[in-house]
Amino acid sequence: MAQRLATNYAKAYFTMNEEELNRFVALFANEHISVDVKVCDNGDRDVLLTDQNGEIQLTFHRTGNRYSCESSYLIRDLQLANAMRKAMKTFRGHGIVHRIYDGFTVVYHYDEGSVVSIQEVSGDEEVSIFENTNANVARELESLFRQMGSEQEIESIRQETDRWLDLRNWAKRTAPEKVNAIDLRLAALSRRLFQLEA
Secondary structure (H helix, E strand, O other): OOOEEEEEEEEEEEEEEHHHHHHHHHHHHHOOOEEEEEEOOOOOEEEEEEEOOEEEEEEEEEEOOEEEEEEEEEEOOHHHHHHHHHHHHHOOOEEEEEEEEOOEEEEEEEEOOEEEEEEEEEOOEEEEEEEOHHHHHHHHHHHHHHHHHHHHHHHHHHHHHHHHHHHHHHHHHHOHHHHHHHHHHHHHHHHHHHHHHO
């Protein structure tokens, strides 16, 4: 079997909440990888992974309560490469990973933590080893389901809006003190409807 020389994460993207980020860090510690976390003034986190060949810095940018990291890096240590592969799967990462061997490279494409295609590249020749056509179908079905879910939610909001409008008409005549609360609910429904229809 060919000896892997290095693993090049040509493109890697993770997004997670704080609890998942803590588990991400713990995964490397559990794999006996030296890991250090620096919290920046703006809330970003720098995760530093150190092996015999040096240090890899992953910067997780904070937006609200989510953290995202988009980076590229070269890993020469097999233990760290295996830990990163586990992280890609566990935390549903996206990426293009080149496993470099003497004379050829195997290119893995990850989507939501799953390998969707593998190619072997040698010189100018590229051979497809694996392509998960089910992954493409699954993504299309999930997208369609989300669209249908949005349509159902839009219909539900319209029906709820009609009920609140009827209640508002009644309240104007019999309980004017309730109109402001009803208007607040109608405004919230209107915002949500706008988001779904956008």
